[in-house]
Each structure stands twice: as C-alpha cells, then as structure tokens.
Amino acid sequence: MNKIDTIANFLNKKSKKCLAINGSWGIGKTYLWKQVEKKLSKDKKVVYIDLFGKESYKQILEEIVVSLHGDYNKITKTTFKGLEGLVKSISGGLIDIDSDAIFSFLKKEDFYNIIVCFDNIERKSDNLSLKEILGLVNLLKEEKECNVVVIFHEEELKEQDDNLTENNKEEENEQDFNSWYQKAKEEQTKQYNSKNWYRIYKEKVIDCEITIKDNDEVAKAIIKDKVNKYTKITDEIRNIIGNIIFERYKEQCNGNLRLLYHVLEHIDYFNTQCFLLFCKYENKKTFSDALKLNYISLIFQIKKYLSTKIEENDISSNYHLYEQYLKNMFYLNKEEKYQLRRDFYQTLKIDLYYKLQNCKIEYLVGNLSDEQFVKDIENSLLKIDFYSKNGMTHFPYGFYQILLSTYTQITKKKLSDIEEKINQHYIEALVIEEFKFDLNHDYRSDIALLKLLENEKWKDYYEETKEKYKTSKYENINALINSYENIENSFYLEAIKQYNFFKREELVQLFKNNNDFCKKFFNHFSKNMVINHKFDDDLNNHLFQAYLDFLNLDENKIKKSIVLEYINSQNSVLRKLLIE
Structure with a gap:
C-alpha cells in the first residue's frame, strides 16, 4: 500500500x-x-x-x-x-x-x-x-x-x-x-x-x-502527465523530454513543486512553438543536448523572473528571447518565434561546434597534424549553416577568423564562400543587437568583428543592413520619437542606440525644426548628475554628435558659447560631451 x-x-x-x-x-x-x-x-x-x-x-x-x-x-x-x-x-x-x-x-x-x-x-x-x-x-x-x-x-x-x-x-x-x-x-x-x-x-x-523529504515520484508523475499531452511525437522523444525535465528539476528546482509547475508551463510554450518542430532530427543525442541547453537557460531565466534563489550549481544564461518572453507577459511575436527556431536549429549543430572547438585545442596543444586539421575544418565548418551570435551555441567572430587563417596558411587557399557567409551573419547579428536595444550581448567586446567594419566593403554592408532594419521599423525620425510614450524615454541608455539608425544630418535638422525635442534633450542631459560610465562609449552616438553639429552651425556660434558657459559647472553628460 x-x-x-x-x-x-x-x-x-x-x-x-x-x-x-x-x-x-x-x-x-x-x-x-x-x-x-x-x-x-x-x-x-x-x-x-x-x-x-x-x-x-x-x-x-x-x-x-x-x-x-x-x-x-x-x-x-x-x-x-x-x-x-x-x-x-x-x-x-x-x-x-x-x-x-x-x-x-x-x-x-x-x-x-x-x-x-x-x-x-x-x-x-x-x-x-x-x-x-x-x-x-x-x-x-x-x-x-x-x-x-x-x-x-x-x-x-x-x-x-x-x-x-x-x-x-x-x-x-x-x-x-x-x-x-x-x-x-x-x-x-x-x-x-x-x-x-x-x-x-x-x-x-x-x-x-x-x-515529506523527497517528492521525486510526485515530480515524475506531474512531468509525465504534461509530456503525455504531446500526442504527435514518438515515445522515444517523449521519454527524452521527460527525462531532461526531471534532470533539470533535480538540478535547478531544489525539490520545489511550485517552481516545477511554473517551469512546465513555460517549457510547454517553447516546446510547441519551437522544439517539437525539430523532434525528427536524425541525431537524437544531439537533439537531446540542444534541448537540455535550452531548458537550462529557460529555467535560469524563470528563476530570475520569479525572484527564486539562484543555487550555486545554476548555470548563468542570458539568452535574450527567454528574457524577452518573460518580460512580454509570456509571449513572442512572429519575428521572435522565427528567430527562436533559427537559433534552436543552430544549436542542433552543437556536435559540429564541439568538433571545431576540439580541433582548435588539439591542434594547438595536442598532436593533431596539419593534414588532420584541414580535414576536420572541412568536415565541420562547411556543414554549419549560419553563424548567428544569438543562438544557444556560438563562438566569437574571432574564433572563426583564427580557424580560417590557419587553414589558409596550411593549404595556401581561402574558404571564400564560408568566410563571406560568416561575415554577413555576424554583421547582421551585430545590427540586430544594436536595433533591439534590450538584448544582453556586448558586441563591442568582439574586437575582430569591429575591425572587420574598417573594411570598406563590410562597412557598406553594415550600413545597408542598418538601413534595412530601420526602414522596416521606422519610416522617418518622427516615427521613432512617436514610438515612445514621451520623448525623454528615447534618451535612456539602451534606447538611445536607436538614433544610430539615422544620419547625423537628419538629426541636425531635428534639432533645428523641433523646438520641443531640442529643449527636452538639453534638460535631460544637462541635469546635475553623476556621469554613468556606460555613457562614455555612447558619446559617439549619432544623436550626441548631431547636437555638436547643430551647435557648430554658423547661425549658433554665440549660442554654443552660452551653452558652454551654462553647463561648465555641472557634472553632466552634456558637459562631458561639449568640454571633453
């Protein structure tokens, strides 16, 4: 009994x-x-x-x-x-x-x-x-x-x-x-x-x-009941999903059934919207590994969202779409769902990523020969479809540059098509991160990618991509401003990146023609406040530079000196912009 x-x-x-x-x-x-x-x-x-x-x-x-x-x-x-x-x-x-x-x-x-x-x-x-x-x-x-x-x-x-x-x-x-x-x-x-x-x-x-000291059997029953509702998948996939969820429950939920109910609700959303669409992937171990990585990240974000204690064994993960989903009342729009599926498909290439990483390490510190290095690169690198930074598995842009450079040194030839594809995808990822300003990736830390933009060809591609994203969202600068509840909201640290999608000349005209915008910009950035160090890098933002251009107009020579005199004693963003 x-x-x-x-x-x-x-x-x-x-x-x-x-x-x-x-x-x-x-x-x-x-x-x-x-x-x-x-x-x-x-x-x-x-x-x-x-x-x-x-x-x-x-x-x-x-x-x-x-x-x-x-x-x-x-x-x-x-x-x-x-x-x-x-x-x-x-x-x-x-x-x-x-x-x-x-x-x-x-x-x-x-x-x-x-x-x-x-x-x-x-x-x-x-x-x-x-x-x-x-x-x-x-x-x-x-x-x-x-x-x-x-x-x-x-x-x-x-x-x-x-x-x-x-x-x-x-x-x-x-x-x-x-x-x-x-x-x-x-x-x-x-x-x-x-x-x-x-x-x-x-x-x-x-x-x-x-x-009650152990509720494993109860947890298994709850998970099984949820997973059994997926009637269009095989028993093998059902078992894979159930086992991973239970494993994550033991590792991340600390025996808390209330947390498990929350986790199952959100896992169900991502299973139906994305993961189960790939359940027929031929390599079931790879599918299982990709699913595990995503569940780990999702549960970590759920715990943060619920202010649940983060355990020492929790693996930190800031996959932006999981955060976006939780912030947006448990919903992703059509574009985000597409990105989610693309990223998960990218994660299914995890075994190839591991091979690439292992190839690099073994060649550097092990006994991997030049010939075997070339074979490993050709067998793995050529099979990866895209290189988005937003997926669950990715390497910095510079990682691939090292592999390609080494390959060229050995073979005396270039994998031009692959390099072209890599460059395109990383530049697109960079623009997406700039455009969707609430993401957590710091693209500026990838020095190799920023150096790529010094090349005239890729600089043009970067500008074209920015223009494409801008026009898909905003018809003009007024559309950007009107997308915010009030103008000041567009001046906050992350939101201000949106102004980079407009040319400085357009923004100069904005200062000239929109008195309300000009006044609110001045009041916001000339307040006596301690400079946020994160603004240091953003002083090159098109909005700030356009304000400098505006003050440097011939018609504003005296105006500029008056502004400088007024802000000289203030510890503000505007003072840092004009004085330094």
Whole structure:
C-alpha cells in the first residue's frame, strides 16, 4: 500500500485523530493531500482551511461553520432557531454573527464524517497564535469528534520563533526593570505557546505524522502527465523530454513543486512553438543536448523572473528571447518565434561546434597534424549553416577568423564562400543587437568583428543592413520619437542606440525644426548628475554628435558659447560631451 492509500485508509477508519503532514515549501504537501482526498470514502466531507494570512481565530471558525452549513442566513433560519440574540447587525443583507457562539452550538452529529484540514500554518498572520490553532485542533478532536489534518513546514515555524525571540530581546533593552519584568512574564507565556510548539504539543494533539523529504515520484508523475499531452511525437522523444525535465528539476528546482509547475508551463510554450518542430532530427543525442541547453537557460531565466534563489550549481544564461518572453507577459511575436527556431536549429549543430572547438585545442596543444586539421575544418565548418551570435551555441567572430587563417596558411587557399557567409551573419547579428536595444550581448567586446567594419566593403554592408532594419521599423525620425510614450524615454541608455539608425544630418535638422525635442534633450542631459560610465562609449552616438553639429552651425556660434558657459559647472553628460 502506497503513502496516499495509507493516509486515506487511516482517515477513513479512524475518528478523533489528527494527522500532521510536515515538509518544506513546495515539496508537495498540498499536492499529496489533494491526492489523498480522491481516495477518501464518498461519505467523507473535507473542510479545507488555508491559514495563509489569517488574522484571527474568529475567521477560522466562520469558514468552518459556513463550509458545513452554507451562508449564515441559512444557518440561523434552519439550524439555530431561537438564537436571534447572536445576531449583532445586518448590513447589505449579510448577517454578522458571533462565530464562537454558533460554533459552540454545533453538535457532534454536525461533524460526522467531517475532516478539517488546516494548511499553511506557518503562513498565518502574527496576530493569530499557534496556541489558538492547536487549541481549535484539540477542540475539534475531543468535543466534535472529527478528524483533523494539519499541514505545515516545521523548520519555518522554528525560524519565525527564533526571530520573535530576537525581537523580544531588542524590545527588552529599551525597558526599565519593572516594565521589563512584566513584559518578560508575558513573553514567557507567548514563547511557551510558540517556541518549540511542536515538541510541546505533539504528544497531546498529533496522532500520526507524515514527513515529506523527497517528492521525486510526485515530480515524475506531474512531468509525465504534461509530456503525455504531446500526442504527435514518438515515445522515444517523449521519454527524452521527460527525462531532461526531471534532470533539470533535480538540478535547478531544489525539490520545489511550485517552481516545477511554473517551469512546465513555460517549457510547454517553447516546446510547441519551437522544439517539437525539430523532434525528427536524425541525431537524437544531439537533439537531446540542444534541448537540455535550452531548458537550462529557460529555467535560469524563470528563476530570475520569479525572484527564486539562484543555487550555486545554476548555470548563468542570458539568452535574450527567454528574457524577452518573460518580460512580454509570456509571449513572442512572429519575428521572435522565427528567430527562436533559427537559433534552436543552430544549436542542433552543437556536435559540429564541439568538433571545431576540439580541433582548435588539439591542434594547438595536442598532436593533431596539419593534414588532420584541414580535414576536420572541412568536415565541420562547411556543414554549419549560419553563424548567428544569438543562438544557444556560438563562438566569437574571432574564433572563426583564427580557424580560417590557419587553414589558409596550411593549404595556401581561402574558404571564400564560408568566410563571406560568416561575415554577413555576424554583421547582421551585430545590427540586430544594436536595433533591439534590450538584448544582453556586448558586441563591442568582439574586437575582430569591429575591425572587420574598417573594411570598406563590410562597412557598406553594415550600413545597408542598418538601413534595412530601420526602414522596416521606422519610416522617418518622427516615427521613432512617436514610438515612445514621451520623448525623454528615447534618451535612456539602451534606447538611445536607436538614433544610430539615422544620419547625423537628419538629426541636425531635428534639432533645428523641433523646438520641443531640442529643449527636452538639453534638460535631460544637462541635469546635475553623476556621469554613468556606460555613457562614455555612447558619446559617439549619432544623436550626441548631431547636437555638436547643430551647435557648430554658423547661425549658433554665440549660442554654443552660452551653452558652454551654462553647463561648465555641472557634472553632466552634456558637459562631458561639449568640454571633453
């Protein structure tokens, strides 16, 4: 007989018993109880009371009474005739009744086949004492003769008690001796009712205890239930998905079933929108590795989003589309979904990336010969379809330049087509990162890629690509400005990159023709504020340079000197721009 059947059997046959279910948050205590409910006899009725935030004993009694007999109007008319004196006031058709009195009139027969379950005891309000809760448990057992279930996390209660003791010590230091003595007597009583409460009351109140330390079987069942909904995939793929999710659950979720539910919801989105589209990929190990990498990244971002504690073994990952999805209320637009699929397909080439990386290392420090290096490059590099930096697997642009350069030294020939494709894809990736200013990649750190832009051909390709992205989004500079709720929002650190998509001459005309824009630019960047060091590199932004061009116009010679005089004493971005 399993644990669920054992508990159900205990509650079905016994009366006047209290069962305690103890375990850490998210371990599956409530889940276990809901499974037990399904196994209870049909004549059993469960009164479930969640103590989260409960302020008073009265609130609990009211919930129990209403759960048993419906609303108070019905109770007073049918069950408690002659108790009109208990009614204190009528407001909006609802009757406010002394719940203590009503509860006292309830008979044992009213609790026949009733099981009262108190959940989240450790999350009660500080105004509700543990003594009151345990007193009610004992009252239900002994006087009403019903079964009671209490669900809690014992360690959390101990922590609360320790905090209470420390707070009491701080308060005592501020009291004179007489008031301290009186306070100490009161707190001694309180501590007896809360501190070590479980040890003190267990023998009297608790008849049976279940402690949940491992919920692996529950987690597997939840994952299996979710994965089995994918009816259009093979059992092999279903097993791959389920096993990886469970592995990630063990590694990243710390036994927290609540977190697992969140993870499954978001994994399901990306499975249906992307991953399952590639489940027929012939190399199942590669598919599994790619899936694992993406799940690791997604779960890491989910934990950050939920402000869940990041464990030491968590692998940091800032894949931008997962962050974008979470920030955008769990949704990706059509373009982002396309990028996601492209990136995942790129990740499916992971074995080729590993071969390339291993080839480079073995050639440098191992015994790999020139001939074998060339073969490895031709067998791997030529099979990779594109080189986007945005995927789960990528190397810096310079990585490929080293491989290609070494290949040329050995063979005396160039892989021109491959190099062309690499250059195009990395420049496109660079533009995308500039254009979608909320991404986390720092393209400026790739020195080799920036050096490529010194080449006239690739500089032109870069400008053409920027123009293409700009025109697909904005018809003109006014469209950019109007895309923000207010002009100032376009001046923030990341958003300001958008102005690089417009020529400086266009922006000079903007300063000349749009007085409101000019004033808000000046006010925003001339405020007395400490320079953000991240702005240092951005002073070459087209917007700042266009403002310099604007002030350097013949018509603004005096204006420029007045502006310089005004900002000279300020520690501002504008001062740094004009003075330095």
